[in-house]
Amino acid sequence: MTAVDSGAAVVGADELLGLYEQMAVIRRTEKAAHDLFLAGLVKGTTHLAAGHEAVAVGASAALRPDDYVFATYRGHHHAMARGATPAECLAELMSKGTGLCKAKGGSMHLTKASAGMLGSYAIVGAHLPLAAGAAWSARLRGSGQVAVAFFGDGATNIGAFHEALNLSAVWALPVLFICENNLYMEYTPIGEVTAVANPAADRAPGYGIPAEVIDGNDVVVVKDAVHRAAELARSGGGPTVIEALTYRHFGHSRTDPGAYRPAEEVERWMQRDPLELARARLQVHGVPGESVTAADERAARIVAEAVAEAKAAPGPDPHDAFTDVWADGGSAWRT
Amino acid sequence: MADMITYREAVAEGLARELRRDSSVVCLGEDIGAAGGVFKTTSGLFAEFGKERVWDTPISEQAILGVAMGAAMTGMRPVAEIMFSDFFACCWDYLANEIPKMRYMTGGQVTVPLVVRTANGGGLGFGAQHSQAVENWTLAIPGLKIAAPSNPADVVGLMAAAIRSDDPVVFFEHKGLFASKGPAAPEGHVVELGKAAVAREGSDVSLVALAATVPMALAAADLLAADGISAEVIDLRCLVPLDMATVLASVGRTSRLVIVEENPFQGGWGGTVASIVADEGFELLDAPIRRVAAACVPLPFADALEQLVIPTVDGVVKAARTLVAY
Known part of the structure; x- marks a missing residue:
């Protein structure tokens, strides 16, 4: 890596400290989710985003509050980056009635529609056309909003990815396709199942879409790239593909230890931890170490309180098994 | 208005009435624009409403339904056409996993007011991949409303109800009925969903x-x-x-x-x-x-x-x- 600069042209010191704290909250929430899973308090599965924080936080910092975000089943970081609280996320994971989705979605479907976070999707690639549709809607309404689809490298080999890119380009939609390339399609290196080096960015030219490969662990770089792409989209310039290189700190899901990843590779990426990179930039900014420590302490407190709040929350309302199928709130399908 | 119209004309009439009354209604599908649809069920819509309301798509059934869903979640009332109902198999993820489940699995945060129109059924000698009656496919999935009109007036009335519904509706138009005639629907005709x-x-x-x-x-x-x-x-x-x-x-x-x-x-x-x-x-x-x-x-x-x-x-x-x- 080249010498660290402050990135002040993109992110000022105060903002960067705030972004750092957001990332620290996400990191600790993911760690808490992992521990709660191992303790048997989180059922089903989880796909933790520790290591991916800079993509979500950097992108959110570049977006308007009314822009739309669509995420994958590895989406806790996106929900929180858009304003979901750690408590409501953890409550959802823990099957509590106070969860984001009233415990009807779970880890893979975190959604905060009121913040423009329009869902986490567990069918790989399915949400790329949805983001295109939200962008189409924004264009039809003349709202100036953009839509963003975050997806993994594995999604670049499914049909919906290609259909979404083509249609978005043809209709010049204000949509950003942001690939979180963490090098692994679940347990398989993406390079073993993809014929090009950059699974997202190398496909974009085939659809006439501009693309950029960026350091997805550097929150400043992410914010800058997303800001430029969003401005292009808002001005009628159509979609952009951003391939953000990043790395999972945990395995693919649940208790997968990720043993298929070479130790040297893991070590190399751990040295490029997004929190470490942000700390280095803060140092160059001249932000005192005590301020960073204070941010870490606030993050720890927020997450500890969130865990306690989620643990203490009531379970789901049994009545809710039969609500929310239809817009009238109910589930009646016959007379 | 003529006293009798064809089922085919009723589809276009039903769509036109809703396009006129609600600017959030927008149509998309393969060949539905200037071509008027392969069954001519969208004939005249492109001329009256233009390309910002009637959108031609590539042959991309997943993108058609996915885009419709994303637009429906963000303030529009899209009406998507899947040319033959057999092609539901090409976009089944959206009909089975996405559209019907979004409201439920978000705890009611999201509304998906869209209509998926499709030409269904046999009797025309189109063979095994263009003749199926697949209404039972959609019946297998909780969260979809399903309309299948038998006559022109019901096409118009059920279309109005489907487009105005805040729930997703799959709207089966029967290929064998397109040429059939029946009394035209009166102005403002709405047939409530779920009334036999x-x-x-x-x-x-x-x-x-x-x-x-x-x-x-x-x-x-x-x-x-x-x-x-x-x-x-x-x-x-x-x-x-x-x-x-x-x-x-x-x-x-x-x-x-x-x-x-x-x-x-x-x-x-x-x-x-x-x-x-x-x-x-x-x-x-x-x-x-x-x-x-x-x-x-x-x-x-x-x-x-x-x-x-x-x-x-x-x-x-x-x-x-x-x-x-x-």
Whole structure:
């Protein structure tokens, strides 16, 4: 890596400290989710985003509050980056009635529609056309909003990815396709199942879409790239593909230890931890170490309180098994 | 307005009425623009409403339904066309996993007010991949409303209700009915989803039908009348909501039930109707329930073969006679 600069042209010191704290909250929430899973308090599965924080936080910092975000089943970081609280996320994971989705979605479907976070999707690639549709809607309404689809490298080999890119380009939609390339399609290196080096960015030219490969662990770089792409989209310039290189700190899901990843590779990426990179930039900014420590302490407190709040929350309302199928709130399908 | 219009014209008329009254309604699909649709069911819409309301898409069924869903979640009322219902298999993820589940799994945060229109059914010799009646596919998924009109006025009225619905609606237009004519719908005509119609009153046997099997059942009722058998024909109009109250009331009057469905017998919607009648209307029955459905084979090409596979008027007449003689 080249010498660290402050990135002040993109992110000022105060903002960067705030972004750092957001990332620290996400990191600790993911760690808490992992521990709660191992303790048997989180059922089903989880796909933790520790290591991916800079993509979500950097992108959110570049977006308007009314822009739309669509995420994958590895989406806790996106929900929180858009304003979901750690408590409501953890409550959802823990099957509590106070969860984001009233415990009807779970880890893979975190959604905060009121913040423009329009869902986490567990069918790989399915949400790329949805983001295109939200962008189409924004264009039809003349709202100036953009839509963003975050997806993994594995999604670049499914049909919906290609259909979404083509249609978005043809209709010049204000949509950003942001690939979180963490090098692994679940347990398989993406390079073993993809014929090009950059699974997202190398496909974009085939659809006439501009693309950029960026350091997805550097929150400043992410914010800058997303800001430029969003401005292009808002001005009628159509979609952009951003391939953000990043790395999972945990395995693919649940208790997968990720043993298929070479130790040297893991070590190399751990040295490029997004929190470490942000700390280095803060140092160059001249932000005192005590301020960073204070941010870490606030993050720890927020997450500890969130865990306690989620643990203490009531379970789901049994009545809710039969609500929310239809817009009238109910589930009646016959007379 | 002409007094009589075709089913095909009624599709375009139904869409045009909603496009005129609500600027959030927008259509998308393959060849639906200047070409007017491969079945000419969107004829005239592009000329009247322009390319910002009527959008031609690539051959990308996943993108069509995905884009429609994303737009529906963000303030629009999209009407997506999937050219042949057989192609639902190309975008099944959206019909099975995304559109019907989004409201529920977000705890009610998201509304998906969209319509998926499609040309359904056989009888035209299009072979195994362009002739299927697949309404039962969608019935298998909680969270989708399902309309399947049998006549032009219902096309307009159900289209209005479907587009105005805040729930996702799959709207089956029957290929075999496009050329059929019926009275035009009056201005402002809306047919509430989930209200079956008594298409013909009778006292000896109930024929419960949907879409193209409604005219089939009516033709059978004519033949049965010549034998002195009085058949009541129920046009379900929708599979979800399913108007079992009307079906059970009819069986209460006739004590015999023939279900006429074009989808295959295996997994067909008639099985659901029959099970409810068997459960809740057993004491109303004087004979077993009989289902007339498509045979459980892929649809053959030749007319002579296809007619052996899909339901026919003769088959309905025979079933009704058997029950009356039971």
